Every structure is written in C-alpha cells, then in structure tokens.
Amino acid sequence: MKKSKKLFGLFNIVDLIIIVLILCAAGFGIKILLGGGTINQLPTETKTYVYVVEGREVLKETADFPEVGANVYNSSTSAYLGTIKDVWMEPFTETIFNRETNRYEKVSVEGFGNIYVAIEGIGIETERDITVEGVVVKVGGELNVKGKGFAFKGYIVEVRDGE
Numbered sequence: 001m002k003k004s005k006k007l008f009g010l011f012n013i014v015d016l017i018i019i020v021l022i023l024c025a026a027g028f029g030i031k032i033l034l035g036g037g038t039i040n041q042l043p044t045e046t047k048t049y050v051y052v053v054e055g056r057e058v059l060k061e062t063a064d065f066p067e068v069g070a071n072v073y074n075s076s077t078s079a080y081l082g083t084i085k086d087v088w089m090e091p092f093t094e095t096i097f098n099r100e101t102n103r104y105e106k107v108s109v110e111g112f113g114n115i116y117v118a119i120e121g122i123g124i125e126t127e128r129d130i131t132v133e134g135v136v137v138k139v140g141g142e143l144n145v146k147g148k149g150f151a152f153k154g155y156i157v158e159v160r161d162g163e
Contacts, residue, residue: 049123051159055115055152063089065149075146082121089113
C-alpha cells in the first residue's frame with residue numbers, strides 16, 4: 001500500500017500554498033477597490049468663493065428681480081447655492097448677414113439680454129474641484145438658478161476667491 005501525502009485527506013502542501021496566495025490576492029484587490037489604498041485627506045479649511053453665472057437670452061425684466069443679499073437655489077434640485085453678491089445685464093446680440101453691405105454684423109435683440117449673477121458661498125478646494133455650498137463649480141459648468149421672482153439656465157463663467 002502506498003501512503004497518500006495529503007493533509008487531512010483532502011489537500012496536499014502545494015494546494016494549501018495556492019489557496020493562501022489566492023486569498024491574499026483577493027484581500028489585496030478588495031482593499032484597493034474599496035479605496036483602502038492611499039486616502040486623500042479632504043481639506044477642513046473653508047473659504048468664501050464667488051462665482052458668476054451667465055444666463056443668455058433672457059427677458060430684460062428678469063434683471064429687475066435678483067436682489068443683492070437674496071438667497072439663490074438650483075431650480076432642478078432646490079439645493080442652496082449661496083447669496084447674490086452682484087447682478088448686471090448686458091444686451092443680447094446676434095450675428096446676422098447684412099445683404100446691403102455683404103458683411104456679418106452684430107445686432108442687439110430688443111427685449112432680451114444676458115444676465116450675470118455673482119453668487120457668494122462657503123466652499124472648500126481640493127486638487128480636483130472647488131465645492132461651494134455642496135455644489136461643484138467649474139467654469140463652463142451648467143447651472144439652473146432660481147430666486148424670488150426669477151429663474152434661468154446658465155453657465156458658470158468665472159470662479160474666484162470672495163475676499
């Protein structure tokens with residue numbers, strides 16, 4: 001009779017080594033996937049930021065409603081965005097072809113304008129983002145802004161420290 005070299009009648013030494021290696025690799029993989037590697041520390045220092053949202057081609061009457069110091073919200077999620085620091089309006093222009101002069105010209109569109117709302121809030125800055133009042137603000141980002149008596153869809157055109 002030949003004696004079996006299996007431990008406990010099921011596994012030999014090579015089998016046990018392979019099982020231990022597989023368990024170690026699986027544990028390491030789970031740790032990496034769940035973010036257990038390097039942990040990026042979030043900055044705890046908050047600062048005041050001001051960002052400007054541009055609403056294009058809105059009715060000129062819209063500029064009468066935003067008041068400095070009033071709260072503004074995201075009209076899609078009702079999330080608080082901050083307080084209005086400044087509001088201004090510029091004429092909305094379109095480029096058209098003038099057949100008499102054979103040139104393209106910018107002309108002002110009556111009754112419409114581009115509204116700019118500077119919003120101030122408390123935020124934090126990381127390596128990747130600036131988050132103000134829980135909303136990531138980046139130049140070019142789209143934002144739905146609403147306040148008492150107005151609402152518009154706009155784009156963030158400027159982000160700066162609100163000193």
